[in-house]
Amino acid sequence: xxIEDIIKPxxxxxxxxKLLTEKPFHYCPGCGHGTIHRIVAEVIEELGVDExxxxxxxxxxxxxxxxxxxxxxxxxxxxxxxxLATGLKRVWPNKVIFTYxxxxxxxxxxxxxxxxxxxxxxxxxxxxxxxGIYGMTGGQMAxxxxxxxxxxxxxxxxxxxxxxxxxxxxxxxNGYPLRITELIAQLPGTKYVTRxxxxxxxxxxxxxxxxxxxxxxxxxxxxxxxxxxxxxxxxSNWKMEPVAANNWLVENMLPFYPLGDxxxxxxxxEK
Amino acid sequence: xxxxxIIAGFGGQGVLSMGKILAYSGIMEGKEVSWMPSYGxxxxxxxxxxxxxxxxxxxxxxxxxxxxxxxxxxxxxxxxFESKVKPGGVLLYDPNGITHKPTRTDIKIYTIxxxxxxxxxxxxxxxxxxxLGAYLKLKPxxxxxxxxxxxxxxxxxxxxxxxxxxxxxxxxGMNNVKEQ
Amino acid sequence: MGELKLMxxxxxxxxxxxxxxxxxxxxxxxxxxxxxxxxxxxxxxxERTGMVVLQAESEIAAINMVYAAGASGKRVxxxxxxxxxxxxxxxxxxIAGAEVPCVYAxxxxxxxxxxxxxxxxxxxxxxxxxxxxxxxKNIVLAPASVQEMADFVALGFDLAFxxxxxxxxxSDGAIGQMMEKVVLPExxxxxxxxxxxxxxxxxxxxxxxxxQHRVITSLDLDxxxxxxxxxxxxxxxxxxxxxxxxxxxIECEDAEYIxxxxxxxxxxxxxxxxxxxxxxxxxxxxxPITLFPFPTKAIQNLIDRGxxxxxxxxxxxxxMIEDVRLAVNGRxxxxxxxxxxxxxxxPEEVLEAMKKQIIGE
Numbered sequence: 001x002x003i004e005d006i007i008k009p010x011x012x013x014x015x016x017x018k019l020l021t022e023k024p025f026h027y028c029p030g031c032g033h034g035t036i037h038r039i040v041a042e043v044i045e046e047l048g049v050d051e052x053x054x055x056x057x058x059x060x061x062x063x064x065x066x067x068x069x070x071x072x073x074x075x076x077x078x079x080x081x082x083x084l085a086t087g088l089k090r091v092w093p094n095k096v097i098f099t100y101x102x103x104x105x106x107x108x109x110x111x112x113x114x115x116x117x118x119x120x121x122x123x124x125x126x127x128x129x130x131x132g133i134y135g136m137t138g139g140q141m142a143x144x145x146x147x148x149x150x151x152x153x154x155x156x157x158x159x160x161x162x163x164x165x166x167x168x169x170x171x172x173x174n175g176y177p178l179r180i181t182e183l184i185a186q187l188p189g190t191k192y193v194t195r196x197x198x199x200x201x202x203x204x205x206x207x208x209x210x211x212x213x214x215x216x217x218x219x220x221x222x223x224x225x226x227x228x229x230x231x232x233x234x235x236s237n238w239k240m241e242p243v244a245a246n247n248w249l250v251e252n253m254l255p256f257y258p259l260g261d262x263x264x265x266x267x268x269x270e271k
Numbered sequence: 272x273x274x275x276x277i278i279a280g281f282g283g284q285g286v287l288s289m290g291k292i293l294a295y296s297g298i299m300e301g302k303e304v305s306w307m308p309s310y311g312x313x314x315x316x317x318x319x320x321x322x323x324x325x326x327x328x329x330x331x332x333x334x335x336x337x338x339x340x341x342x343x344x345x346x347x348x349x350x351x352f353e354s355k356v357k358p359g360g361v362l363l364y365d366p367n368g369i370t371h372k373p374t375r376t377d378i379k380i381y382t383i384x385x386x387x388x389x390x391x392x393x394x395x396x397x398x399x400x401x402x403l404g405a406y407l408k409l410k411p412x413x414x415x416x417x418x419x420x421x422x423x424x425x426x427x428x429x430x431x432x433x434x435x436x437x438x439x440x441x442x443x444g445m446n447n448v449k450e451q
Numbered sequence: 452m453g454e455l456k457l458m459x460x461x462x463x464x465x466x467x468x469x470x471x472x473x474x475x476x477x478x479x480x481x482x483x484x485x486x487x488x489x490x491x492x493x494x495x496x497x498e499r500t501g502m503v504v505l506q507a508e509s510e511i512a513a514i515n516m517v518y519a520a521g522a523s524g525k526r527v528x529x530x531x532x533x534x535x536x537x538x539x540x541x542x543x544x545x546i547a548g549a550e551v552p553c554v555y556a557x558x559x560x561x562x563x564x565x566x567x568x569x570x571x572x573x574x575x576x577x578x579x580x581x582x583x584x585x586x587x588k589n590i591v592l593a594p595a596s597v598q599e600m601a602d603f604v605a606l607g608f609d610l611a612f613x614x615x616x617x618x619x620x621x622s623d624g625a626i627g628q629m630m631e632k633v634v635l636p637e638x639x640x641x642x643x644x645x646x647x648x649x650x651x652x653x654x655x656x657x658x659x660x661x662x663q664h665r666v667i668t669s670l671d672l673d674x675x676x677x678x679x680x681x682x683x684x685x686x687x688x689x690x691x692x693x694x695x696x697x698x699x700x701i702e703c704e705d706a707e708y709i710x711x712x713x714x715x716x717x718x719x720x721x722x723x724x725x726x727x728x729x730x731x732x733x734x735x736x737x738x739p740i741t742l743f744p745f746p747t748k749a750i751q752n753l754i755d756r757g758x759x760x761x762x763x764x765x766x767x768x769x770x771m772i773e774d775v776r777l778a779v780n781g782r783x784x785x786x787x788x789x790x791x792x793x794x795x796x797x798p799e800e801v802l803e804a805m806k807k808q809i810i811g812e
Contacts, residue, residue, distance in 0.1 A: 021664075052657040054523065055666075072655035074522050075668035077545050080515040083507070084665045087516030090503045091475050091525045097655055113515070116508035291630065295457050298632045304457070306630035332722035333629050334715070336797035424457070 004007030017041035019050055026064065030242025033061060035198045036129060037068055039208040040100070044071065053096040054088055055075055058110075060102035061135040079110025082117035096218060098125040103144040104134050106179045107180040111143075114184065121189030121223040125214045128181065128227065131234040133255060139237030140238045143178040146256055151237070166247045177256060181229040185263040191224025192217050193263035197231045199246040203259070209263075224266060231257050274412055275335055277352055278402075279320035280344025285346070285399030289342075290321035293403060297325040297412045305333040315369050325412060342406055343413030344385070346370060361409055363383050363448070365402065372451070380451040381409060389445050397440035404444020415441070453633045460600040461486035461627040463635075464530065464556055464620070467601035469496045471608060474525040475503040477516035481535045482559035482568040483624040488530075500641055510535040514542030514555070521553040522667040524647035524654030526608050530556035532624075533574050534565060536582075543617055544583025547684070548669025550653075552611035554604065556620040558627040561793045569793025570624030570715060575770035578621045579743045586681055588688045590618040590695065591742040593713035597631035599740075605636065611756040614691055615653070621742060623766065625715035625795065694715065697740035697747050702728065706735025708809050709753055711775050712764040713739045715795070720764045722798035723805070735804060737761075742771070750778035760784040760809035764801055767791060784809055 019041040027033045044050050050071050057065040059078035061262040066073030081099035089097045096237045099106075106114050106128050118126070133151055134140040140153040148157040160176045185193040192214055196207035207230055214226035231253050235245035261269045280286045290306050297304040299334040299376045307322045322338075339378075341356045343349045343364040349371070355363050358377045366372075367386040369384070383405035407413060418441060422434050458466065465487045468476060486694045488506060496502035507513035513529045531539060536557045546553060559574045561567035576582075576589045590610050593601045600622060607618035648656055658664040671677045702724050703709065710720040717738040727734035737753065739746050748805040750761065760783050763772035774789035781784040788804035790796040 023579040050657075054655050054657060056519070063670065066668065070658075070664050072658045072665045073667070074519055074655055075549070075666070075670055076519075077515060077541055080511065080542070083515035083518035086505070086507075086512075087475070087477060087519035087527070088523055090505060090516075090518045091527070092523060092656070112508055113512050116512065152489060291457065294630060298455065298457055304630075304632055306457070307625065308628060330631070330718075331796050332719040333631075333724065334625060334719060334795050334797070334798055335722075 008251065011081050016158070017045050019045045021068055021070050023067050025068060027061065028236045030233070030235045030245060031061075032131065032198045032230065033129065035204055035231055036127070036207070036232065037065065039198075039204065039211055040098075040127060041069060043208060043212045046212070047215055047219065049096045049215070049219065052094065053098070054092070056084045056088070056097070058099070058101040059103040059136075060105050062102060062129065063136065065100050066199055067085065074137045076185040079105050079108070080113055080115040082110065082124075082126065085116050085126070086120070086122050089122055089124050093123070096125075098127060098215070099120045100127045101129070102135070103132065104155060105140040107143040107178050111180070114180065115187070118184040118225045118227070119187045121191075122225055123218055123221055123223050125218050125226045126228070127214075128229040129232050130229055130257065131232040131268070132177075133234045133237050135237055139234070141174060143180070144257075145179050146252060179257065181227065184225070184227060185268060188266075189223070189225055190227055190263060191221065191266050192226040192261075194227070194261045195229040195231060195257060195259050197249070197254070197259055199233065199249055219261070229257075231259070238240065272412065274325045274340065274410060275318060275338050275340065276323045276325075276340045277335075277338045277345075277355065277392050277407075278342040279318065279348030279352055282319040284319070284344050285396070286319045286344065287321050289399035289403050290323045291425050292400075292418070292421050293323050293406075293413075293422075294325070295425045296418045299417040299420040299424070300413050302326060303328060303330050305330040307333040318347075320348065320352075339350065340406070340410060342402060344402070349373060354396040363406055363409060369426065381405070381448050382451050383444060385444070388447055389440070392440060392443065394436065397437060400437045400440035401444035402449075404441035405448040406444075407441065408448045453637055456635060457630050458597055458631055458633050459486055459628060459630050460594070460597045460622060461558065461576050462490045463597045463601040463633045463665075464604060464622075466494070466635060467604040468528060469494060469500055469502055470636050470638050471605050472500065472526065472641040473502055473528055473604070473608070474641055475505070475516075475520050475527040476529065477507050477513040477527065477532065478529050479507050479510045479513050479535060481532045483560060483570075484530050484532050484556070484627050486627070487556070500638070502641070510538035511541060512548075514539040517553050517555070518542050518551055521551040521682070522549060522654065523656055524642075524651040526612075528554040528604075530554070530558065531573070532558045533559045533562050536574065536577065540583035541579070543589065544585055544587065545669050546617045547583070547587035548585060550615070550684075550792040551667065552608075552615050554607040554611055554618050554620065555623060559590045559621065559623040561791065567793040568624065569789065570766060570795060571614070571793065572623055572714060572716060572766040572789070573768070573770065573791065574621070575742065575765065575767060578619050578653055579745070579774075580655065587684060588616070588691070588743050590614070590616060590691060590744075591621050592618065593621050593740060593742050594626055595714050595717045595738060596626070597629065597633045600626060601633050601635060612651075616687070616691075621714065622726045623715050645810060675807040692744040694761040695741060696744045696746050696748070699738040699740060700749070701736040701738065703735035703737060703753060705733055705760045706753070707733040707757065708735075708805055709758050709761050710734070710736045710764050710801070710805065711739070711750070711761055711771070712736065713742060713771065716764045716766055716789070719796060719798050720801055723801040726798055726802050727805070732810070734802075739753050739771075745774045745778070747774070747778040751776060752771075754779065754782050760781060761786075762805050762809050764796065764804075765789040768797065
């Protein structure tokens, strides 16, 4: 059997979403962004709303997300994506507006924009990629960095408070990892809040279903933020092989950032 | 004709709204006008003042240091603005609460018992209209029907039933202004 | 002729925005311009024209909302006062880089820092010489009356969309808070989606299948392209300088000594001209209406016509004077006079300064 015999339309079982451009990703091999981009593009394509979709890119590793999605895009200043999404959605209530942000963007410099867009109940979709570290700037501490995790700015591990010794015991140091998703779920303006992951095919499928729900809610609804956190990896800055990074994610990130729906149809999910 | 006026008193005496009615009446009369308030810390409980200019020509500076007329409603304002009246100009004040009377001899000084007259009319809120009436007696730059039109434009619709009372107050002011 | 009203400068600006067919106002309250958002909220423009008015969580959020809506072809504006405009500089730089049209009003108060709430013109540099990062300009209009506060909304949007850049209405506490009569324009309809798509092909309104998707960004890591982009911006600014200079000359025909003043200072200096003329002094006033582009040639023409000296009158310690001196280029005397801290100079002291600093005893 020759290769021409295999590559035939009737043998096609899977292809790249039409809403991803031909531009090769600049993301590191093993990074979750590629998968997350793919499932976001697939959802927009499946919903058939690409002509009415405007995406908002963050500052961070996915700063050039606009190069990869074949939909109109705006590039936000660091942390301001929810403000851009608000500005857009208020004047284009019938368009589909989503932000794509990392942890530093959404939960540090953009905390005010995040909380207030959520609290106003903007009818938008927010995709939040949490890998516990600043990727683009070279592996510094993120608000979501776990305690003990080594980063370029916490070379001895993140310490919420200073350890015993030299009389510094107990005074504030790097602070605690921030579960912003649980925080915004408390706000009456959020409709759907969920935490997903993409480290294996099963959770990719779940994540895609969650993203689809987050877009469908926007399309069918009038108000309420639809917020999908995706716990992801950063094998480069975690300084691990991709597989090891995913294993580390399961063992360390997920206990602190448990997967599953936090709020559905405006109601907190009882655990 | 250009008339440059300062109206000064306590916040709550209706200083700014009197200025606004005067300015609006000026527009109705076909004049150029400006209304420049003091704002900021002063407007929070202390003194309030507003500069109103009514002119046949385009108004240049809305902020002035010398006035044709000063309408003074408390002692602090008298202390501050007596010296700012142009020689030959007019100073009109309500003697209620005034302990040191104006002393200049190169200007014309008049009084209006606004607080007393408003109390006599049984409505403290018409105080500023009594003062406006007294002013218009001294400086008849605007006709009474234009004042009424000015009131119609500056008061919200729901307050229009009070226009006759306000016009009555203007008349009371006109009839009770006295030379010091 | 439109409707005649007595209004505060801030209110006239807000009403003019509704009547222009502005799509959205995103703002945050700050003295002395809170009347803008208060007036808009009170007017319920969503019912009048469909205009959106939103009180944002901060000036930073507000300008970023403006950036996004402007980048989708909507006519959108914000307003603030000095410390708030400082916060907006991030967004304004992005707007310049991404070539987004918008209007923002700065009702200037005294600084630095929290400063004072009283009028000031100490943010000329911030408005005209950058303020945010990078080589960029905004068109800066300086209203000197309540009428111009209203008129410059339409002018500002027209220029902003003509050149795809931010247009600043640089006002101050005096012009914002004073009331004057104003002729309001007729209500214009807001643009439809079809009109926006037809007129602004660059706008991110959702791309048609089979066409290139559009990206609004100020980022480009390719230095060659970034240099070309900067050159393009500069060419655009030169075009603005060639075509959009606006100014007013008052009693300049025979003037030997000229005040250069904008906004509230121009109103005061105009009175000083009257006082000077009454004394027989040949004094005039050049009032820049656009601060960028600055009326450089107008100043040079005045020297050619016999002007012997210029006094820049500003409520600052000397900012516009730098542009006056660049225009004068050493040919005649050019000095600065101005009160600061929220104190407003009187016509008398302005004239006194002219006599002392320029005319000589």
